[in-house]
Amino acid sequence: xxxxxxxxxxxxxxxxxxxxxxxxxxxxxxxxxxxxxxxxxxxxxxxxxxxxxxxxxxxxxxxxxxxxxxxxxxxxxxxxxxxxxxxxxxxxxxxxxxxxxxxxxxxxxxxxxxxxxxxxxxxxxxxxxxxxxxxxxxxxxxxxxxxxxxxxxxxxxxxxxxxxxxxxxxxxxxxxxxxxxxxxxxxxxxxxxxxxxxxxxxxxxxxxxxxxxxxxxxxxxxxxxxxxxxxxxxxxxxxxxxxxxxxxxxxxxxxxxxxxxxxxxxxxxxxxxxxxxxxxxxxxxxxxxxxxxxxxxxxxxxxxxxxxxx
Amino acid sequence: xxxxxxxxxxxxxxxxxxxxxxxxxxxxxxxxxxxxxxxxxxxxxxxxxxxxxxxxxxxxxxxxxxxxxxxxxxxxxxxxxxxxxxxxxxxxxxxxxxxxxxxxxxxxxxxxxxxxxxxxxxxxxxxxxxxxxxxxxxxxxxxxxxxxxxxxxxxxxxxxxxxxxxxxxxxxxxxxxxxxxxxxxxxxxxxxxxxxxxxxxxxxxxxxxxxxxxxxxxxxxxxxxxxxxxxxxxxxxxxxxxxxxxxxxxxxxxxxxxxxxxxxxxxxxxxxxxxxxxxxxxxxxxxxxxxxxxxxxxxxxxxxxxxxxxxxxxxxxxxxxxxxxxxxxxxxxxxxxxxxxxxxxxxxxxxxxxxxxxxxxxxxxxxxxxxxxxxxxxxxxxxxxxxxxxxxxxxxxxxxxxxxxxxxxxxxxxxxxxxxxxxxxxxxxxxxxxxxxxxxxxxxxxxxxxxxxxxxxxxxxxxxxxxxxxxxxxxxxxxxxxxxxxxxxxxxxxxxxxxxxxxxxxxxxxxxxxxxxxxxxxxxxxxxxxxxxxxxxxxxx
Numbered sequence: 001x002x003x004x005x006x007x008x009x010x011x012x013x014x015x016x017x018x019x020x021x022x023x024x025x026x027x028x029x030x031x032x033x034x035x036x037x038x039x040x041x042x043x044x045x046x047x048x049x050x051x052x053x054x055x056x057x058x059x060x061x062x063x064x065x066x067x068x069x070x071x072x073x074x075x076x077x078x079x080x081x082x083x084x085x086x087x088x089x090x091x092x093x094x095x096x097x098x099x100x101x102x103x104x105x106x107x108x109x110x111x112x113x114x115x116x117x118x119x120x121x122x123x124x125x126x127x128x129x130x131x132x133x134x135x136x137x138x139x140x141x142x143x144x145x146x147x148x149x150x151x152x153x154x155x156x157x158x159x160x161x162x163x164x165x166x167x168x169x170x171x172x173x174x175x176x177x178x179x180x181x182x183x184x185x186x187x188x189x190x191x192x193x194x195x196x197x198x199x200x201x202x203x204x205x206x207x208x209x210x211x212x213x214x215x216x217x218x219x220x221x222x223x224x225x226x227x228x229x230x231x232x233x234x235x236x237x238x239x240x241x242x243x244x245x246x247x248x249x250x251x252x253x254x255x256x257x258x259x260x261x262x263x264x265x266x267x268x269x270x271x272x273x274x275x276x277x278x279x280x281x282x283x284x285x286x287x288x289x290x291x292x293x294x295x296x297x298x299x300x301x302x303x304x305x306x307x308x309x310x
Numbered sequence: 311x312x313x314x315x316x317x318x319x320x321x322x323x324x325x326x327x328x329x330x331x332x333x334x335x336x337x338x339x340x341x342x343x344x345x346x347x348x349x350x351x352x353x354x355x356x357x358x359x360x361x362x363x364x365x366x367x368x369x370x371x372x373x374x375x376x377x378x379x380x381x382x383x384x385x386x387x388x389x390x391x392x393x394x395x396x397x398x399x400x401x402x403x404x405x406x407x408x409x410x411x412x413x414x415x416x417x418x419x420x421x422x423x424x425x426x427x428x429x430x431x432x433x434x435x436x437x438x439x440x441x442x443x444x445x446x447x448x449x450x451x452x453x454x455x456x457x458x459x460x461x462x463x464x465x466x467x468x469x470x471x472x473x474x475x476x477x478x479x480x481x482x483x484x485x486x487x488x489x490x491x492x493x494x495x496x497x498x499x500x501x502x503x504x505x506x507x508x509x510x511x512x513x514x515x516x517x518x519x520x521x522x523x524x525x526x527x528x529x530x531x532x533x534x535x536x537x538x539x540x541x542x543x544x545x546x547x548x549x550x551x552x553x554x555x556x557x558x559x560x561x562x563x564x565x566x567x568x569x570x571x572x573x574x575x576x577x578x579x580x581x582x583x584x585x586x587x588x589x590x591x592x593x594x595x596x597x598x599x600x601x602x603x604x605x606x607x608x609x610x611x612x613x614x615x616x617x618x619x620x621x622x623x624x625x626x627x628x629x630x631x632x633x634x635x636x637x638x639x640x641x642x643x644x645x646x647x648x649x650x651x652x653x654x655x656x657x658x659x660x661x662x663x664x665x666x667x668x669x670x671x672x673x674x675x676x677x678x679x680x681x682x683x684x685x686x687x688x689x690x691x692x693x694x695x696x697x698x699x700x701x702x703x704x705x706x707x708x709x710x711x712x713x714x715x716x717x718x719x720x721x722x723x724x725x726x727x728x729x730x731x732x733x734x735x736x737x738x739x740x741x742x743x744x745x746x747x748x749x750x751x752x753x754x755x756x757x758x759x760x761x762x763x764x765x766x767x768x769x770x771x772x773x774x775x776x777x778x779x780x781x782x783x784x785x786x787x788x789x790x791x792x793x794x795x796x797x798x799x800x801x802x803x804x805x806x807x808x809x810x811x812x813x814x815x816x817x818x819x820x821x822x823x824x825x826x827x828x829x830x831x832x833x834x835x836x837x838x839x840x841x842x843x844x845x846x847x848x849x850x851x
Contacts, residue, residue, distance in 0.1 A: 015767065042317070042319055043317040043318075043320050044317075045317070059579070068750065076788075097317075103317050107317070107319075154467045219700055220700050221697070221698035221699065221700045224698070224700070224703045239476065239477070239478070239703040241700070266576070267698075268687070269696055269697075269698050270693070270696060271698075271700070272696070284390075284391075284575075288767045289391075303506070304834070305697075306834065306841065307687045307688070307689075309391070310686075310763075
C-alpha cells in the first residue's frame with residue numbers, strides 16, 4: 001500500500017508550491033505529483049515614482065507603495081497569488097507596454113526564473129527524503145519548462161512517458177484540447193486522441209495503470225466550468241463541459257485503475273467511469289490555498305482517497 | 311478610471327464568476343422581506359406589545375449591520391469556499407466543533423422546510439385567496455390538514471426543482487422571484503403610505519361592520535384585544551423592554567444573509583464581494599423595515615398595530631368572523647379595498663409573501679446539499695455526498711436526500727407539531743448553533759494557532775481598529791447582538807418556544823454531530839486515511 005499526493009494547476013503561486021513541498025512529510029506521502037499548469041498569468045510592474053515609492057495595479061486595484069516594508073509585503077502578495085513582479089521606471093514601463101514582444105520576453109524571463117527557483121528548492125528539500133516527486137507542465141506552460149524539469153536533480157519529469165509508481169504504471173500528458181486562450185500545448189481533438197492513444201499504448205497493465213492527463217474527459221462532473229461569452233467573460237450561471245472527447249474515449253476504452261486530472265479549477269471532485277476512478281482535486285491557487293488529493297493505492301485497487309485543502 | 315499597471319498573458323483556467331449582485335441576491339433573499347416583516351409585526355409586536363419598530367430597527371441594523379458583514383465577510387473572504395460556516399469553525403476552532411455545529415445547521419436548514427412550506431400555505435396562500443374572495447379555497451387549506459400538507463408538498467417539490475437542475479435555473483428564477491417579491495412588498499409600503507389614518511379608520515370600520523363584527527370598530531378594537539389578552543390595556547406608546555424583545559423577531563430580517571457563505575467559493579473578488587454583499591443584504595431590508603414601520607404608525611397607529619399583531623398571533627375569537635386575519639398585509643388589503651383593482655393589488659401583496667417563503671424553501675436546497683458536499687470533501691460522510699451530476703452540475707443525490715427528509719419533517723409538522731411557533735425554536739437553534747459559534751470563531755481567528763496560516767494570508771490581517779483586528783470587533787459586536795436575542799429567548803416572553811423539547815433537540819443534534827465526526831474519523835482511519843489532514847493548515851515556509 002502506498003500514498004500518492006496529487007496537486008495540479010498552482011499557476012506560479014509561490015505559497016502553494018512551498019505548501020506542496022511541506023505537505024509531503026506532513027501527509028506521509030510516498031509519491032507526489034505536481035501537474036501543470038505551473039506558470040502564472042499576470043505580471044505586475046512596480047513602477048517607480050521616486051522617493052522610495054512605487055505604484056502598481058494588483059487584482060484590479062491601483063496601489064501606492066510608500067515604504068520599503070510595504071514593498072516587501074506587496075511582492076509577497078504578488079508572488080503568493082501566482083503573479084510576477086518587476087521593478088520598472090516609468091520610461092521602462094511605457095516602453096514595454098506598447099510592445100507585445102517585449103511583454104512576452106519579460107514574462108518568459110520571470111516565469112522561467114520562478115520555475116528554476118522551484119526546482120532548486122525541491123532539490124534542497126527532497127535531499128535524503130524517502131518520497132519521490134514528479135512534475136509535469138500543463139497546457140499554459142511553454143515547452144522550455146520541460147527541459148528545465150528534465151535537468152532537475154531530484155524532481156522526476158513524467159510528461160509523455162510512462163513512469164513506475166510502486167506497482168502502478170503512470171502515464172502523463174500535459175496537452176489539452178483547444179481553449180479560448182490559444183495556449184502552447186493545445187491540440188485539436190483528433191490529434192489529442194491520437195497522442196493519448198500513443199501514450200497509453202505503452203502501458204503493460206491497464207488494470208493497475210494511472211492516467212495522469214492535464215485535461216479531464218468530456219462530459220463528467222470534473223470538466224464543468226462557467227460558460228464564456230465572446231469577450232471571454234464568464235456567465236457564471238451557466239456551466240458547460242470543457243473536457244476532452246479524446247480523453248473520454250481513451251479512458252472509457254482502456255479502463256485504467258485511476259485517472260488524475262486538472263485544468264478545470266472549479267470542478268474539484270471524484271467520479272467513476274466504469275471501473276476507473278476519476279479525480280480532479282481542483283485549484284484555488286490565487287487564494288494561496290493548496291488543493292490536493294491523497295490516494296491510498298493498493299496493488300490492484302484504489303483503497304481510498306481524501307481531498308486536502310491547506 | 312485608474313491606469314492599468316499590469317500585464318496579463320493568455321492563459322486558461324479562470325475561476326469564480328458570481329458577481330456582487332448574485333451574492334447580494336442570495337443573501338437578501340434569505341432575509342425574506344415580506345414574510346419577515348410579517349414575523350416582526352405579528353409574532354414580534356404581537357408578543358412585545360410596546361415595541362417601537364423604528365428604534366428596534368435602528369438598534370438591530372447597527373449591531374447586525376456591523377457584526378454580520380464583518381464576521382461572515384472576513385471569514386468568507388479569508389476562506390472563500392462554498393461549505394458555509396463549517397469551513398471557518400472547523401479550521402479556526404476545532405473539527406469537532408465545526409462538524410457538530412454544521413450538523414446543527416444542516417438540521418436547521420431541513421427544519422426551515424417544515425416551518426416555511428406551511429407558512430407559504432397559511433398565511434401565504436390562504437391570505438391571497440381570501441383577498442380575492444376565494445374563501446372556499448382558503449378554508450379548504452385552513453381546515454383540512456391533508457390539503458395543507460399536499461400543497462406544502464407541492465411547494466417543497468417546486469423549491470427542489472428550482473435548485474436541483476443547477477445554478478443557471480436557480481439564478482434565473484431567483485431574479486424573477488426577487489423582483490416580484492420586492493415589488494409586492496413595495497406595493498404594501500405604498501398602500502400603507504398613501505392611506506391616511508382617517509381613511510384607514512373609515513375603511514376598517516366599514517369592513518368589520520360588513521362582516522358582522524361591528525364591535526371591532528377602530529376605537530374599540532384595542533380594548534377588545536386587551537380583554538382577550540387578559541391585560542389592562544394595549545400600550546399606547548413604546549417601552550425599551552418590548553423594543554429589545556421585538557429584535558428577536560426582527561433577526562429574521564437581518565441575520566440571514568449568511569447564506570452567501572454557501573456560494574463564497576464561486577464569487578469574484580471574495581475579499582470584497584462577500585463583505586459588501588452581506589452589508590447590502592442587511593441595509594436593503596432595513597430600509598424597507600423603516601419605511602414599513604413609519605408607514606404603519608402613520609396609517610394604522612401604534613396601539614392598533616400592536617393589538618392587530620396580538621390578534622393575528624393568537625387568533626382571538628373576536629376576529630374569527632373577519633374574512634382574513636389582522637396581520638400587516640391583511641391591514642394593507644383592507645386599505646386597498648374590495649374593488650377589482652383593490653383585489654389585484656391585494657393579491658400581489660399576498661403573493662409577495664408566498665414568493666419569499668417559497669424561495670426560502672429553495673434556499674434550503676441550496677444550503678443543505680452544499681453542507682453535505684463540504685463534509686464529503688473532508689471525508690466526514692459517504693463519498694456520494696460529493697457526487698456532482700454531470701448533466702445538471704449539482705449534487706443531485708444530496709438534493710434528493712434533502713427532499714426526502716424535508717417531506718418527512720413536513721409530515722411531522724402537519725400531523726404532530728402544527729405550530730407556527732416552531733420558527734422561534736429554529737431561530738433560537740440557529741442563533742446558538744450557527745451565529746454565536748461563528749462569531750466566537752471570528753473573535754478568536756487572529757489568535758488561534760490552528761488557523762495561523764489562514765490569518766497570516768488573510769487580506770484583512772491589516773484591518774485594525776483601536777489596535778485590535780477588525781474581525782475581533784465584528785465578532786464581539788455580533789456576540790452582543792446575539793446575547794440580546796438569547797436573553798429574550800431564555801428569560802423573556804419568547805422563552806415559551808425555546809425550552810424543554812427544543813433544548814433537548816438542540817443538544818441531541820450537537821451530540822449526534824460529535825458522534826458523526828468520530829464515526830467517520832474512525833472509518834477513514836481503518837483504510838489508512840487520517841482525516842485530520844483535511845483540516846490542518848500547511849506551513850508555507
